[in-house]
Amino acid sequence: MRLYIIRHAEPDYENDTITEEGHRQAKALAKKLQKEGITQIYCSPLGRAVATMEYTSELLGIKPVILDWTRELSKMQVEDERIGRLPAWNLPGEIIFDDISYLTHKNWHELPIIKEVNIKDKYDEIKEESDKFLKELGYERQDTKYSLLNPNEEKIAIFCHGAFGRTWISQLLNIPLTIFWASFWISPTSVTTILFEERSKEWAVPRCIGFGDTSHLYEAGIENSSSGLTANFY
Numbered sequence: 001m002r003l004y005i006i007r008h009a010e011p012d013y014e015n016d017t018i019t020e021e022g023h024r025q026a027k028a029l030a031k032k033l034q035k036e037g038i039t040q041i042y043c044s045p046l047g048r049a050v051a052t053m054e055y056t057s058e059l060l061g062i063k064p065v066i067l068d069w070t071r072e073l074s075k076m077q078v079e080d081e082r083i084g085r086l087p088a089w090n091l092p093g094e095i096i097f098d099d100i101s102y103l104t105h106k107n108w109h110e111l112p113i114i115k116e117v118n119i120k121d122k123y124d125e126i127k128e129e130s131d132k133f134l135k136e137l138g139y140e141r142q143d144t145k146y147s148l149l150n151p152n153e154e155k156i157a158i159f160c161h162g163a164f165g166r167t168w169i170s171q172l173l174n175i176p177l178t179i180f181w182a183s184f185w186i187s188p189t190s191v192t193t194i195l196f197e198e199r200s201k202e203w204a205v206p207r208c209i210g211f212g213d214t215s216h217l218y219e220a221g222i223e224n225s226s227s228g229l230t231a232n233f234y
Contacts (some may be wrong), residue, residue, distance in 0.1 A: 001195075001198070002154070002155045002205075003172075003191055003194045004114050004157045004158065005031070005165050005191070005193075005195075006192075007188055008048040008049045008051070008052040008159060008160070008161060008188065009189050010025060010189075010227055011048045011066070011188070011227060012048070016047035017047045017048055017051050018052060022048075022052070022188065022225075024220070025221075025225070026056075026219035027055050028219070029055070029215055030055040030058075031059070032191070032219075033061055033157055036055070036060065037143055038060055038155050038157045039154050040062065041053060041056060041060070041156075042070070043067075043160075044067065044072070044159060044160045044161060046161070049159045050082070052160075054103055059228040064231055069126060069129035070161075070164060070168075071161070071164065071165050073087070073122065073164055074130075076117045076122070078110070078117055083095065085213065088114045089167070090181075091114070091178075091202050091228075094179050096179070102178070108178045111178060114178070123177060126171065126186050130171060134146065137152070137154065139151075139204055144174050144205075145204065146196065146204045146206075147204075148201070157225075158200060162185075162227075163181075165186055166181060166184055166186060167180075167181075169184075169192060172194055184212075185229060188225040189214065189217065190213060191213075191214075192210065193210035210227060
């Protein structure tokens, strides 16, 4: 099984939709996903994800399923005299990595600057919903790997969001969340492909075989959007 975790197109956050450029991006993305042979489509309920997804759904003739738990993260604002007020998922790396003792699976959520915003609660909620979702698809989590209930070759597109997407990918790949937040970014309409690699008859382990792919934009002559980055981009 492959999961294609897709961030929505260039956003118009005020109106919870996508920009004119975002529509161009979404059209190019649909053509890419058609070539990939997508077999199922899931989507966040938020407007910008739905507007992105609709081009693919229409082109492929696949009815989408809305997953409420894939909506964007919210209410995780942190404040510090060095950086002002920011969402926790956008903290600078120099703060995340300032004390390496908080970079383990067991204690990443205890980093002082994020401890009070209860990120761990939301993280665990997403993990629980993800486990239910994947079990329905034939893969049951057993700690850091998945037992094979019904192994398959489905190609499943999930249209979601930047912070949510990075959070979910970090869980699937067993990477501490704060490390992933500080070290990776996914641009609008980028596609991250997770293969449930089956190297035995009992287990599958998620492996990233493509991260943040925007080749469809280059092919269509569309520039990458820097939406979500707050520093230098060139």
